[in-house]
Amino acid sequence: xxxxxxxxxxxxxxxxxxxVNLSYLSACQGNKTLLCDMDSQGSATYYFRIxxxxxxxxxxxLKGGKHIDRNIRGTDYPGLDLLPADFSYRNIxxxxxDLKKSKRRISRILKPLREExxxxxxxxxxxxxxxxxxxxxxxxxxxVPLIPTTLSHLALQQLLEFLDEIGQERAKVLVFFSMVxxxxxxxxxxxxxxxxxxxxxxxxxxxxxxxxxxGIYRQPVAAMLPGSAAAESYRRLWDAICGxxxxx
Amino acid sequence: MQELQQDTRCLPESVEMQxxxxxxxxxxxxxxxxxxxxxxxxxxxxxxRLYNRGYLLRYSDRHWHLLEYRTGEAVVVARxxxxxxxxxxxxxxxxxxxxxxxxxxxxxxxxxxVSLGSVDTRVRILNRDQKTTVFVEFSRQQxxxxxxxxxxxxxxxxxxxxxxxxxxxxxxxxQGVVEQVPPFHTFxxxxxxxxxxxxxxxxxxxxxxxxxxxxxxxxxxxxRRLLDTMxxxxxxxxxxxxxxxxxxxxVAIRRTRSGLAQMKKVLPADIxxxxxxxFAYLGRIxxxxxxxxxxxxxxxxxxxxxxxxxxxxxxxxxxxxxxxxRLEQKKLVRALRSPRYRQIVTGWDEYxxxxxxxxxxxxxKPVIDLARRIIHRRFRxxxxxxxxxxxxxxxxxxHRLRIQGKKLRYSLEFFxxxxxxxxxxxxxxxxxxxxxxxxxxxxxxxxxxMLTRYLHGLRPGSRKNMELAAAIGGLLTxxxxxxxxxxxxxxxxxARFSSRKNVALFKKLFH
Numbered sequence: 236x237x238x239x240x241x242x243x244x245x246x247x248x249x250x251x252x253x254x255v256n257l258s259y260l261s262a263c264q265g266n267k268t269l270l271c272d273m274d275s276q277g278s279a280t281y282y283f284r285i286x287x288x289x290x291x292x293x294x295x296x297l298k299g300g301k302h303i304d305r306n307i308r309g310t311d312y313p314g315l316d317l318l319p320a321d322f323s324y325r326n327i328x329x330x331x332x333d334l335k336k337s338k339r340r341i342s343r344i345l346k347p348l349r350e351e352x353x354x355x356x357x358x359x360x361x362x363x364x365x366x367x368x369x370x371x372x373x374x375x376x377x378x379v380p381l382i383p384t385t386l387s388h389l390a391l392q393q394l395l396e397f398l399d400e401i402g403q404e405r406a407k408v409l410v411f412f413s414m415v416x417x418x419x420x421x422x423x424x425x426x427x428x429x430x431x432x433x434x435x436x437x438x439x440x441x442x443x444x445x446x447x448x449x450g451i452y453r454q455p456v457a458a459m460l461p462g463s464a465a466a467e468s469y470r471r472l473w474d475a476i477c478g479x480x481x482x483x
Numbered sequence: 484m485q486e487l488q489q490d491t492r493c494l495p496e497s498v499e500m501q502x503x504x505x506x507x508x509x510x511x512x513x514x515x516x517x518x519x520x521x522x523x524x525x526x527x528x529x530x531x532r533l534y535n536r537g538y539l540l541r542y543s544d545r546h547w548h549l550l551e552y553r554t555g556e557a558v559v560v561a562r563x564x565x566x567x568x569x570x571x572x573x574x575x576x577x578x579x580x581x582x583x584x585x586x587x588x589x590x591x592x593x594x595x596x597v598s599l600g601s602v603d604t605r606v607r608i609l610n611r612d613q614k615t616t617v618f619v620e621f622s623r624q625q626x627x628x629x630x631x632x633x634x635x636x637x638x639x640x641x642x643x644x645x646x647x648x649x650x651x652x653x654x655x656x657x658q659g660v661v662e663q664v665p666p667f668h669t670f671x672x673x674x675x676x677x678x679x680x681x682x683x684x685x686x687x688x689x690x691x692x693x694x695x696x697x698x699x700x701x702x703x704x705x706x707r708r709l710l711d712t713m714x715x716x717x718x719x720x721x722x723x724x725x726x727x728x729x730x731x732x733x734v735a736i737r738r739t740r741s742g743l744a745q746m747k748k749v750l751p752a753d754i755x756x757x758x759x760x761x762f763a764y765l766g767r768i769x770x771x772x773x774x775x776x777x778x779x780x781x782x783x784x785x786x787x788x789x790x791x792x793x794x795x796x797x798x799x800x801x802x803x804x805x806x807x808x809r810l811e812q813k814k815l816v817r818a819l820r821s822p823r824y825r826q827i828v829t830g831w832d833e834y835x836x837x838x839x840x841x842x843x844x845x846x847x848k849p850v851i852d853l854a855r856r857i858i859h860r861r862f863r864x865x866x867x868x869x870x871x872x873x874x875x876x877x878x879x880x881x882h883r884l885r886i887q888g889k890k891l892r893y894s895l896e897f898f899x900x901x902x903x904x905x906x907x908x909x910x911x912x913x914x915x916x917x918x919x920x921x922x923x924x925x926x927x928x929x930x931x932x933m934l935t936r937y938l939h940g941l942r943p944g945s946r947k948n949m950e951l952a953a954a955i956g957g958l959l960t961x962x963x964x965x966x967x968x969x970x971x972x973x974x975x976x977x978a979r980f981s982s983r984k985n986v987a988l989f990k991k992l993f994h
Contacts, residue, residue, distance in 0.1 A: 265557065265560040283614070284612040284613060284614035285612075285614060286612065306643070307642055307643060308641075308642060308643035308644070309640075309641035309642035309643060309644065310641075311607070311614065311615040311641075313639075316642055453613075
């Protein structure tokens, strides 16, 4: 059993595409898998053609238990469930701040779900907030999609320093390269520079139109185009993550 | 959550599958996926070890699926190469499947029970977002090698879409597709179509005797059951599927011989005498392969008994045994295909069906009297011989006592159903404990004799034989010490068996 948070301080780095495809691949192997869409934009929810129930919102999420149980939805793929996001999540920090033990709330909510699922993925919103801090506590692994640029590298450093600050181990972090463009010289150089750093997986998801198109056909690319280069690169990434999970 | 249970229904003869799919498409927004053909194969051991533990094992789409019998839910799914007709636990893919099944299967092989070729059509019920809310799986399965066709529809719910599920259920109710079947429906039907029934074989001897039967009627029932056991195991021996077919076959032979000896005045004297000889012959022709099977099964144990530097030498020893077994198995197959064997089995079969009018001293006596007399006599004998054994008694005395114990055990099992169940369980459990001790002692003797014989046959000189001799020497020492320990435990074990309480129980039941 493991909770994997897909996170980056920056937006638009392929977090949702990663969460959607990896959770799908996990379920394909017979693992009961839950994807929690924590981002108020609800992109993962949209990709799976799911609409949250009208009554579901931040308050219900933070109550946990049966309030969550009732709102989990099955996707079109056996073994893969989704907890939809709600637009009210945009104010989740304010709600968290009012609670006792505000940094452990998400851990607590996930506890019963850990019994039910083999893998739980958290698709996280960007930014460093109280919610992210909650997620870092709750996650066994923090998976960081990294576009190989200088600024992204800087963001990664910020994340690691933040983890130090809140007393979380850096070893939780797994990095892979995302939206990689072969023709960009800087991408290649950054990757060479970082490849031997601890926690950096030898995997790259190329910048591919097939991934972008997920918004049109609303399915994981690994399900829609299982033979595509995009699907193959996600499979390789998932294998590498499984290897890391087995180590711990 | 109750509502999320899967729902499998049988299609009535009158309903045409395509018409039903069309009607479904007229009622709901659907996506019909292309028909998919695949083969599902079910496995179990000959004695249903998986079924008895509430499991089902299926091979399909290049994966093993270990399912829970009652719910049909997967316990383990493991990727594998092609499924075979027969395989042992060690041939299963490494991982949870193997570690779960190895202790259950032990030395028994998984056998292909039945294959079903199916054509599946999956229909997805969609909502306004084109999101799947229910899966409807139509399946037409043909039992390979038969005319049996099974047609089912399975409703697979999607979490959080209960309303859609209720609507689809109502649709099928309206169409008259109402007969729900359990998840193991196709398994049971398939197995039945090839002439078997789950749990139809067990190596335990069990026969229900009516206390009003005459001794002759009871004896015939017992012999009949034993002959059936021999016959159902024949094919497995000829095809050499696993070692237990021959083992069960031989146990049935021994039981029959023991029955003939103990119920000697029940059948006419000439029949008893002839059959005793015939069954002794069957014991002889099946002996060598069984002995070698037993030795071969020791391989793991022998390696564990030796330090690593001596283990190497055992390689050629077991290779030799395997080669010997191959030759003996050939001889055995020839013997079982010979006219003599056929004659014995059909002759006995015909006799058991016939109504032999020849009188015999005990034939018409009530079986309950016969049972008491035999068991009581056997028990007294065992008690007397056992009590006479002291620390200095020769090993032969223990070997003889083991035979006595076996005879008592067989007679208890023959007549078990005539006596109160719980007390019989106690009596047999007590005896079993004693038998285990004597059995271990005997096994260790037999092994030492076998190894000594083998050692004497070795020619010195080569390095290989030297290593082999060293390994056997190591084993002999180890086995000798263990036998000594087993012997030391005998006194205590027998004291327990001959306790006042146990003797009183025997007297109460059989005197």
